[in-house]
Amino acid sequence: MILEARxxxxxxxxxxxxxxxxxxxxxxxVLCVLGPNGGGKTTLFRTLLxxxxxxxxxxxxxxTPLASLPRREIAKRLGYVPQxxxxxxxxxxxxxxxxxxxxxxxxxxxxxxxxxxxxxAALEALGIAHLAQRPYTEVSGGxxxxxxxxxxxxxxxxxxxxxxPTANLDFGNQVRxxxxxxxxxxxxxxxxxxxxxxxxxxxxxxxxxxxxxxxTVRYGAPQIVVTAENLRAVYGVGVKVAQVNGTRVxxxxx
Amino acid sequence: xxxxxxxxxxxxxxxxxxxxxxxLALGDVALAPRELLAALAGGLGGADxxxxxxxxxxxPRIAAALLVGAALAAAGCAYQGMFRNALVSPDILGVxxxxxxxxxxGIFLSQDALTIQAAAFGGGLAAVALAYAVAGAARGHDxxxxxxxxGVVIGSLLGAVVALVxxxxxxxxxxxPITFWLLGSLAxxxxxxxxxxxxxxxxxxxxxxxxxxxxxxxxxxxxxxRALGVPVTALRLAVVGAATLMTATCVALSGxxxxxxxxxxxxxxxxxxxxxxxxxPLAMLLGAAFLLIVDTICRTATAIELPPGVVTALVGxxxxxxxxxxxxxxxx
Numbered sequence: 001m002i003l004e005a006r007x008x009x010x011x012x013x014x015x016x017x018x019x020x021x022x023x024x025x026x027x028x029x030v031l032c033v034l035g036p037n038g039g040g041k042t043t044l045f046r047t048l049l050x051x052x053x054x055x056x057x058x059x060x061x062x063x064t065p066l067a068s069l070p071r072r073e074i075a076k077r078l079g080y081v082p083q084x085x086x087x088x089x090x091x092x093x094x095x096x097x098x099x100x101x102x103x104x105x106x107x108x109x110x111x112x113x114x115x116x117x118x119x120x121a122a123l124e125a126l127g128i129a130h131l132a133q134r135p136y137t138e139v140s141g142g143x144x145x146x147x148x149x150x151x152x153x154x155x156x157x158x159x160x161x162x163x164x165p166t167a168n169l170d171f172g173n174q175v176r177x178x179x180x181x182x183x184x185x186x187x188x189x190x191x192x193x194x195x196x197x198x199x200x201x202x203x204x205x206x207x208x209x210x211x212x213x214x215x216t217v218r219y220g221a222p223q224i225v226v227t228a229e230n231l232r233a234v235y236g237v238g239v240k241v242a243q244v245n246g247t248r249v250x251x252x253x254x
Numbered sequence: 255x256x257x258x259x260x261x262x263x264x265x266x267x268x269x270x271x272x273x274x275x276x277x278l279a280l281g282d283v284a285l286a287p288r289e290l291l292a293a294l295a296g297g298l299g300g301a302d303x304x305x306x307x308x309x310x311x312x313x314p315r316i317a318a319a320l321l322v323g324a325a326l327a328a329a330g331c332a333y334q335g336m337f338r339n340a341l342v343s344p345d346i347l348g349v350x351x352x353x354x355x356x357x358x359x360g361i362f363l364s365q366d367a368l369t370i371q372a373a374a375f376g377g378g379l380a381a382v383a384l385a386y387a388v389a390g391a392a393r394g395h396d397x398x399x400x401x402x403x404x405g406v407v408i409g410s411l412l413g414a415v416v417a418l419v420x421x422x423x424x425x426x427x428x429x430x431p432i433t434f435w436l437l438g439s440l441a442x443x444x445x446x447x448x449x450x451x452x453x454x455x456x457x458x459x460x461x462x463x464x465x466x467x468x469x470x471x472x473x474x475x476x477x478x479x480r481a482l483g484v485p486v487t488a489l490r491l492a493v494v495g496a497a498t499l500m501t502a503t504c505v506a507l508s509g510x511x512x513x514x515x516x517x518x519x520x521x522x523x524x525x526x527x528x529x530x531x532x533x534x535p536l537a538m539l540l541g542a543a544f545l546l547i548v549d550t551i552c553r554t555a556t557a558i559e560l561p562p563g564v565v566t567a568l569v570g571x572x573x574x575x576x577x578x579x580x581x582x583x584x585x586x
Binding site for chain 2: 046049051071072073074075076078079080082085087088089090091092095099100102103105107108109110111135151155
């Protein structure tokens with residue numbers, strides 16, 4: 001298993017957000033995390049990344065307990081793609097990708113040939129090599145998301161955590177980013193991503209996790225977790241799950 | 255670093271050397287190129303008038319302008335990168351005011367240069383720590399705005415401290431040096447002052463220089479930088495200490511000379527972009543050149559000597575307003 005959570009409870013002292021989380025992802029498996037705002041997606045991700053201590057239970061990355069790893073070692077195993085945001089400075093797309101090498105570069109060091117090669121390979125893999133010299137502030141939201149993904153790939157991680165990678169993207173870019181997520185799985189990277197669109201659980205995810213505001217947790221194969229009853233229970237609106245061309249889609253009831 | 259950026263930085267370096275030579279020749283007694291070369295060749299011990307003017311009067315002052323300009327620009331780059339905010343600078347964060355208040359208290363209590371220096375550093379560090387803490391506690395506001403406002407407010411409080419010390423100071427023995435120093439001037443920089451300031455600036459600059467690539471990571475959100483393996487809090491503390499030491503040293507040497515730390519990093523970023531290992535050297539060269547030009551104007555333009563802070567403000571205010579109007583999203 002690349003990423004494992006056992007009997008995990010997340011939250012803050014005096015306020016447990018979710019408990020008894022069991023996650024187990026093998027290489028190439030993709031977990032889609034769903035849940036309403038305030039359901040604990042952000043807290044879960046910060047806990048997975050070792051930025052926030054779990055209340056109970058244990059996390060393992062590549063078999064090693066996360067709590068025993070220094071920050072630099074975590075960064076060599078886990079990549080993080082934050083939500084798209086307006087950056088302050090106009091770094092080029094390539095400079096952003098190079099930042100992914102930080103854990104492999106010494107305190108007083110600068111990127112070496114191998115680091116440049118890894119960053120360029122990541123840009124190439126995501127089809128944005130032509131944007132390398134463009135300011136990161138001037139490319140489109142979808143391209144910026146891919147640049148952040150390239151930065152995480154340059155970390156050469158075992159697993160990737162993506163916070164709402166399709167939020168704020170137009171429809172075409174949402175589909176493109178989801179395709180790239182599926183390709184990451186094909187490379188043997190375990191992927192965890194969150195989304196507000198339950199449909200995305202059916203686009204290549206092997207597992208789904210549904211976090212409710214009351215702290216209950218539903219985890220398993222997408223077809224088992226993302227059902228009409230579960231979505232109604234968690235989001236409070238009526239939904240039908242239908243099949244179109246062999247893919248499941250969620251259709252809200254009005 | 256691409257070749258074109260290297261060329262730019264090298265060109266700036268050559269231009270700076272030419273400017274320094276020009277500044278050595280300009281003044282009440284203007285020197286022809288041949289006289290200047292002869293005076294320089296004569297070395298420190300040169301007995302003729304030209305050698306004395308060049309070595310005793312102009313060289314220390316020019317060296318002080320270069321040192322203060324480069325150090326303030328470097329501190330400005332560090333603050334702007336670290337606080338993810340291109341509107342901050344040693345002045346706006348209250349560091350300069352804190353260092354000034356510390357230095358004035360130092361002058362009030364003792365005339366010892368090292369005490370004044372230590373008090374300036376303590377004052378600057380206290381000001382930036384307070385501004386950062388207040389901005390961090392003021393949740394619910396735009397963090398960039400909160401930091402700028404906190405710095406400005408704390409700066410004005412420290413201005414009141416300076417005014418109080420001036421009121422309490424002995425009008426015959428203490429007030430004149432305080433007033434003279436507060437005006438901000440490079441005129442009184444002696445080789446002894448420089449010998450104290452140079453190593454202190456170096457202590458601040460060396461870590462920034464060594465970590466020049468890593469500094470880029472402080473421009474990210476804290477969680478992002480941590481997820482990339484960066485110990486954000488420790489790195490930020492080290493950088494705050496380094497930048498504040500440089501600022502305080504400059505303030506102790508030459509009084510508060512505003513605007514350099516705000517504008518020069520912007521100007522350098524326009525040329526080579528925000529990547530810190532390219533930004534830092536060019537900003538230091540531009541800062542040194544800018545303050546050298548300003549100080550040369552101050553001592554040659556009119557019969558009376560102008561305070562450099564007046565000239566930097568005259569240049570800085572319109573330049574900053576222009577930047578504010580131009581900037582939309584993402585500082586270039």
